[in-house]
Amino acid sequence: MNSSTDSLDALGRRPPPPGLRLGPLLWMRIRLFNTWYNSLLTLGALWIVYVTVTGLFRWGIWDAVFGVTPEPCEGIAGACWSVIGDFWRVFLAGRYPMEERWRVLAAYSLIIFMLTASFWPRFRQWRWYLLVWVADACVVFVLVRGGWFGLPVVGTRFWGGLMITLGLSSVGLAVGIPIGILLALGRTSSRIPVIKTLCVGFIELVRSVPFIMLLIMSSIMLPMFFPIAWDMDHLLRAQIATIMSAAANSAEITRGGLAGVGVGQFEAAKAIGLNYWRMMGIVVLPQALRYMIPVYVSMFIIFLKDTSLVVVVGLFDLLGVARLASQNPKWIGKDIEAFMFVAIIYFIMCYAVSQHSRRLEAKYRVRVH
Amino acid sequence: MSEKTQIKPSPAPGTGAMIELRSVSKWFGNFQVLVDVSLSIARQEVIVICGPSGSGKSTLIRTINRLEEHQDGQIFVDGEELTNDVNQEERIRTEVGIVFQNFNLFPHKTARENIMLGPIWVRKTPREQAQNEADELLNRVGIPEQADKFPGELSGGQQQRVAIARALAMRPKVMLFDEPTSALDPEMIKEVLDVMRELAHHGMTMIVVSHEMGFAREVADRIVFMDSGEIVEEGTPEKFFSNPREERTKQFLSQILQH
Numbered sequence: 087m088n089s090s091t092d093s094l095d096a097l098g099r100r101p102p103p104p105g106l107r108l109g110p111l112l113w114m115r116i117r118l119f120n121t122w123y124n125s126l127l128t129l130g131a132l133w134i135v136y137v138t139v140t141g142l143f144r145w146g147i148w149d150a151v152f153g154v155t156p157e158p159c160e161g162i163a164g165a166c167w168s169v170i171g172d173f174w175r176v177f178l179a180g181r182y183p184m185e186e187r188w189r190v191l192a193a194y195s196l197i198i199f200m201l202t203a204s205f206w207p208r209f210r211q212w213r214w215y216l217l218v219w220v221a222d223a224c225v226v227f228v229l230v231r232g233g234w235f236g237l238p239v240v241g242t243r244f245w246g247g248l249m250i251t252l253g254l255s256s257v258g259l260a261v262g263i264p265i266g267i268l269l270a271l272g273r274t275s276s277r278i279p280v281i282k283t284l285c286v287g288f289i290e291l292v293r294s295v296p297f298i299m300l301l302i303m304s305s306i307m308l309p310m311f312f313p314i315a316w317d318m319d320h321l322l323r324a325q326i327a328t329i330m331s332a333a334a335n336s337a338e339i340t341r342g343g344l345a346g347v348g349v350g351q352f353e354a355a356k357a358i359g360l361n362y363w364r365m366m367g368i369v370v371l372p373q374a375l376r377y378m379i380p381v382y383v384s385m386f387i388i389f390l391k392d393t394s395l396v397v398v399v400g401l402f403d404l405l406g407v408a409r410l411a412s413q414n415p416k417w418i419g420k421d422i423e424a425f426m427f428v429a430i431i432y433f434i435m436c437y438a439v440s441q442h443s444r445r446l447e448a449k450y451r452v453r454v455h
Numbered sequence: 456m457s458e459k460t461q462i463k464p465s466p467a468p469g470t471g472a473m474i475e476l477r478s479v480s481k482w483f484g485n486f487q488v489l490v491d492v493s494l495s496i497a498r499q500e501v502i503v504i505c506g507p508s509g510s511g512k513s514t515l516i517r518t519i520n521r522l523e524e525h526q527d528g529q530i531f532v533d534g535e536e537l538t539n540d541v542n543q544e545e546r547i548r549t550e551v552g553i554v555f556q557n558f559n560l561f562p563h564k565t566a567r568e569n570i571m572l573g574p575i576w577v578r579k580t581p582r583e584q585a586q587n588e589a590d591e592l593l594n595r596v597g598i599p600e601q602a603d604k605f606p607g608e609l610s611g612g613q614q615q616r617v618a619i620a621r622a623l624a625m626r627p628k629v630m631l632f633d634e635p636t637s638a639l640d641p642e643m644i645k646e647v648l649d650v651m652r653e654l655a656h657h658g659m660t661m662i663v664v665s666h667e668m669g670f671a672r673e674v675a676d677r678i679v680f681m682d683s684g685e686i687v688e689e690g691t692p693e694k695f696f697s698n699p700r701e702e703r704t705k706q707f708l709s710q711i712l713q714h
Contacts, residue, residue: 358552
């Protein structure tokens with residue numbers, strides 16, 4: 087029986103064998119209900135999903151109240167989202183003075199604009215990219231803080247909410263990661279014992295201390311290193327702690343990534359006469375970094391959530407504002423709504439970041455072989 | 456430095472031997488991998504080093520561009536003695552090119568960019584010129600159309616030819632080849648050997664570690680046989696293959712020429 091030429095299509099290709107394309111019913115039968123215990127588990131899981139989703143829907147949307155005053159919320163079974171309606175400005179801008187709120191809005195718009203513009207192909211050259219982001223960061227800082235161009239100063243005491251969460255984590259990572267890479271290089275390659283010891287010492291010290299301790303220690307101890315008269319900005323103290331943590335963790339991540347680059351790459355780079363920094367910067371680190379993308383993204387997500395600890399040093403990030411809102415006499419008992427709102431914001435941010443990471447991984451073909 | 460080493464003045468660069476090794480020894484921990492090796496390679500000479508695995512052949516040529524450091528003896532590259540000086544290391548490496556067994560191309564750069572990297576960053580060649588030279592070299596090794604491909608998209612033979620072009624881009628005085636065809640399929644060995652043959656005919660000083668006896672017989676000026684870290688025998692191909700003196704050489708040749 088010569089079926090080799092019969093089943094070819096117009097382009098001369100053979101269609102896939104039957105049975106490989108599953109309809110949904112067949113898929114369910116094979117995957118979900120193939121054995122009695124799998125069927126039980128499926129039904130159990132479906133029941134849990136049903137109860138959870140309908141419960142959440144009923145509480146959060148169907149029976150909920152959306153307003154700005156606490157009165158309509160008396161004795162309802164659902165959520166009282168009015169706490170958000172009342173406090174949303176504080177969530178976004180803290181205790182920023184009313185008249186200057188437009189500056190925060192402008193800063194947020196700039197950031198969103200930059201994020202969307204990042205996907206524009208023109209920005210692919212990394213020098214451009216870096217320049218524009220640094221310029222953007224400066225403009226945002228000037229806008230929010232004031233003191234130049236006729237803008238009145240708004241001290242960090244008035245900042246709060248999402249501003250602090252985003253600011254602490256992004257600046258902490260933006261400054262901490264390059265420092266971390268340098269530390270990793272100093273730890274692995276330095277022929278000078280002093281540099282090696284300092285790097286190892288710093289990395290191990292910072293990593294062995296819980297982040298919350300780092301925050302507390304930097305809040306209390308940092309002012310001691312500087313002249314008594316300078317009351318170091320509280321936000322700055324927390325920022326230094328985040329930078330240190332980012333640097334130490336990033337150093338270890340980088341060291342792991344470096345170990346994954348084959349020794350042949352180092353040899354080939356040396357063999358054409360590249361010096362140490364060029365070898366690292368042009369040949370080794372680009373290869374190492376592409377494997378570290380998933381790890382760095384995890385670090386960013388963890389960082390974003392860790393900044394919520396600054397509430398113990400008196401700063402009001404997103405979580406701090408949620409606690410503030412729920413402890414306000416008007417809104418006693420409305421904790422769940424406030425925290426759920428914050429949870430949703432965190433989820434949106436983290437999900438966006440991990441989606442971006444998937445795109446990056448696909449682009450650089452980072453795969454488990 | 457051991458007592459045996461004569462303190463001979465090194466010849467001025469441009470004259471004398473291109474590479475000279477005097478009583479070079481190297482240890483990996485307690486294991487001596489190079490035992491008192493002395494070898495002199497003249498300009499435009501093509502040397503093939505052969506021997507059983509573990510004999511120290513690869514280590515030997517890697518000491519010449521200081522990918523390995525020797526503990527005893529002296530090595531001279533064009534009259535200049537190799538020392539621990541980092542600047543000298545980098546400079547010598549621009550004059551000594553090397554081609555590795557597993558190519559070691561930079562996977563995140565295209566073939567052309569691989570070749571351009573050295574001239575741009577080390578010799579400070581302007582980008583345009585480096586690009587033209589890279590294209591010329593790709594043409595010379597026979598794969599001009601692969602310029603924009605990444606190493607992962609090339610076959611083994613093509614990758615090795617790009618590696619040779621990359622080493623040539625630095626205009627070295629000497630080319631070292633560390634078993635360049637050992638990782639290649641038989642069909643691709645010929646294309647790489649052709650490139651090496653052409654290089655030899657154009658007068659490049661070459662030190663090749665290889666098992667390709669056909670290539671050795673045809674192109675080499677001298678064949679060196681190493682075993683257990685020492686040079687056992689060396690001679691012209693005619694003498695080497697037809698009339699080996701040492702027992703170990705005869706044994707090795709009988710094994711390798713069998714198939």
